[in-house]
Amino acid sequence: MSYDAIVIGSGPNGLAAAITLAQNGLHVLVIEARATPGGGMRTQELTLPGFQHDICSAIHPLAQASPFFRALALTPDEVDWITPPVSLAHPLDDGTALAVAPSLEETLEGLGRDAAQWRRLFAPLVERWPDFLDDLLAPLHVPRHPLLFGVYAPLLAAPATWLARACFRDERTRALFAGMAAHSLLPLERAPTAGVGLLLTVLAQSVGWPMAKGGSQTIADALVQRLRRLGGDVVCGWEVTDFAELPQARAYLFDTAPKGLLRILGERLPPRYRRQLERFRYNPGVFKIDWALERPIPWRAELCYRAATVHIGGTLAEIAAAERAIWRGMHPDRPFVLLAQQSLFDAARAPEGKHVAWAYCHVPHGSTADMTEAIERQVERFAPGFRDCILARATRSAAEMEKYNPNYVGGDINAGVQDLLQQFTRPTPSLTPYRTPLKGVYLCSSSTPPGGGVHGMCGYYAAQTVLRDWKRLK
Structure with a gap:
């Protein structure tokens, strides 16, 4: 199948981007490398049977408070x-x-x-x-x-x-x-x-x-269900290793760290942009x-x-x-x-x-x-x-x-240093940090503003950039 947009990675920002695009009528596919969606929002039995452990994120003030989640208005049946x-x-x-x-x-x-x-x-x-x-x-x-x-x-x-x-x-x-x-x-x-x-x-x-009652996985599951009700698709167990393997689409959004973007796109990226991504500082x-x-x-x-x-x-x-x-x-x-x-x-x-x-x-x-x-x-x-x-x-x-999770480069769960120098220049100095030099290719991960946390705002703003670009081209 062909899609309007394909999102690589199903963390909170990838799913936020996909939902925002689907709410605007786009046909969206989300591709996830692991067997279940969620990125840092996963819950599993890590120790003994019956003991449910959050893999990464556990407490979620930003998921309650961020503009994206407030507008999404998840019901208690979706996330309690x-x-x-x-x-x-x-x-x-x-x-x-x-x-x-x-x-x-x-x-x-x-x-x-x-x-x-x-x-x-x-x-x-x-x-x-x-x-x-x-x-x-x-x-x-x-x-x-x-x-x-x-x-x-x-x-x-x-x-x-x-x-x-x-x-x-x-x-x-x-x-x-x-x-x-x-x-x-x-x-x-x-x-x-x-x-x-x-x-x-x-x-x-x-x-x-x-x-979230039952574990952080319930947040990811709720977002996936919202996306599917909007006509979006989610495929798990597909680790994208090369851009050439992706289906045809007008836009590609990467919920990955700069290191992952470099690995998948490689020489397709202009040399100057590659060097900037290589210099990106991790925590x-x-x-x-x-x-x-x-x-x-x-x-x-x-x-x-x-x-x-x-x-x-x-x-x-x-x-x-x-x-x-x-x-x-x-x-x-x-x-x-x-x-x-x-x-x-x-x-x-x-x-x-x-x-x-x-x-x-x-x-x-x-x-x-x-x-x-x-x-x-x-x-x-x-x-x-x-x-x-x-x-x-x-x-x-x-x-x-x-x-x-390859997005946790060196174990960095915030996807990059958020000091004064890199807070608004992540991943590179740009007024549109979500857009890459490749036409139709965007970055929507926590390595873009406003940075780490389960709030979905990086994905939301990346999706808004896509929508503005499409409107400008019409």
């Missing part, structure tokens, strides 16, 4: 979102924890002398979070809400360590913000790590940090571990039982040191650990009375190191007796993450 009472918890060595709740007022209750400053910083953004997000999750453009964006632009572009120390007096509050900013995969002394911290904290206090990788548990993690801080997401790393200084070490090629003894405990709120994830947990830490790019001991030691630090709960575990090093 579970929002825990606490968006995230950050345990400390004194046996207590701080938390960010899905309400600004609830968050303020635990912040003590920093509560007033926290309110001044976050209240305007929480109140207008859709406006804030619409501007932030977009390619380079004139802000649609210039007053709001103009006030916060200097803070968004700042290093997290500077903002934490300038705004907050209590080391506990600084630690809480450091955990949010560390999602950036950048050293916290570098810009724009404060922007990442601000974005995630705003989402945590507006839409919360939800999970450090991640080491991921999934556990099947006999019982819930025995946290010392009761607050941790109310959150699906727990940031494990101690103080601002400790988290910053760990993230800095990774960029120097080191594996920290005390890594910053992002942990999700989905089964506390979703009984479908494990057999009755049992539990699952998911965690990763950052490691140097392409690392083959086993960080199991370091991660479990960090969890045990705040939950004594944790190791006694483990029934089985499954691990993936950064190198194994890339082997599983």
Whole structure:
């Protein structure tokens, strides 16, 4: 068959691009290399029968909040979102924890002398979070809400360590913000790590940090079903190795990292563009571990039982040191650990009375190191007796993450560094970053603006570029 458009890759951006094109009347085919669609949105039994583990993404504030998903309006029958009472918890060595709740007022209750400053910083953004997000999750453009964006632009572009120390007096509050900013995969002394911290904290206090009931695979399945109802096709188990094997189409959209685009298109790309893609900078990788548990993690801080997401790393200084070490090629003894405990709120994830947990830490790019001991030691630090709960575990090093999904180059789950230099020049400096020099060939992955996360906006904006190009040619 011939198609109007073919999308290579079925991650959130590939499916968002396909749905956007199909909504505009195009006949679309999505090709996926693995046996199931989803990219980072997959759920499988990795450890023991009956224990359902999210392969990559687990907690989805951006999927709830992004303009693409808001417009798509998935019904509870398609994706049943579970929002825990606490968006995230950050345990400390004194046996207590701080938390960010899905309400600004609830968050303020635990912040003590920093509560007033926290309110001044976050209240305007929480109140207008859709406006804030619409501007932030977009390619380079004139802000649609210039007053709001103009006030916060200097803070968004700042290093997290500077903002934490300038705004907050209590080391506990600084630690809480450091955990949010560390999602950036950048050293916290570098810009724009404060922007990442601000974005995630705003989402945590507006839409919360939800999970999909039954696992992240349900999000992918819902998107595929939407596409099929629009007349689109999805084929799995087809790994595209050369552009020549693809069916005839007017447009081709690649939900791949630049490395994948180079592999498939090769010499067809102009030499200058190839060199630019080859110079594209990737982040450090991640080491991921999934556990099947006999019982819930025995946290010392009761607050941790109310959150699906727990940031494990101690103080601002400790988290910053760990993230800095990774960029120097080191594996920290005390890594910053992002942990999700989905089964506390979703009984479908494990057999009755049992539990699952998911965690990763950052490691140097392409690392083959086993960080199991370091991660479990960090969890045990705040939950004594944790190791006694483990029934089985499954691990993936950064190198194994890339082997599983070639888009995770070197284990980089964000598909490229998102610093000030590369945030709006990904994958190359261009006012239309989704368009390649080849007529009808586009890039729609997280390696384009606005970057990583399950939000679909890279695919949405790539599809809009295709539609504009077609209208111009008519």
